[in-house]
Amino acid sequence: NAGVTQTPKFRILKIGQSMTLQCTQDMNHNYMYWYRQDPGMGLKLIYYSVGAGITDKGEVPNGYNVSRSTTEDFPLRLELAAPSQTSVYFCASTRGQNYGYTFGSGTRLTVV
């Protein structure tokens, strides 16, 4: 049981480049989330999805896009990367709102 798998683990981007952070879960969870973690700031919600075909903005969605074409996959797209997007990105999933989240191991992104 792999849980939540994120790729890549590390990435360095140049300003203005684009990339997709991949997130896959094998637990058949309907709910999936993208958070970013900055030192001393906790986790900020970027986007979330309550099921295939449904996505919604979180607290800090600017500069990002998501899609949810299948239950398993929830990729996060960065367009025109900026230094402010340097962060650690975590994907999470849950089978229901009364249950704990299962987190991936994270993607550390640096924009230079």
Add this chain to the structure above:
Amino acid sequence: AQSVAQPEDQVNVAEGNPLTVKCTYSVSGNPYLFWYVQYPNRGLQFLLKYITGDNLVKGSYGFEAEFNKSQTSFHLKKPSALVSDSALYFCAVRDVGNTPLVFGKGTRLSVIA
């Protein structure tokens, strides 16, 4: 909108002593409260939750938390700290409905041998 506060950036405790990591929250309805732990270079791991029922909830690795509605608090506790408990701890809350969790800024726990 819901919010959560962790008033201490750092908590230091000697091994074998009891530990407490503080959390207070604000929601419009009944709170759904969670604690997570993060070890270096890892994702967050679920420790315990309070949804309803007994105010004292027990979780993984000997941790427990006490829900106090009048003080809007959900402090994490452990009777006897271990060096291996040293990590970053996050409190999280959500309101009713399908709202995602809102996380605190985290408290770094250091257990000294």
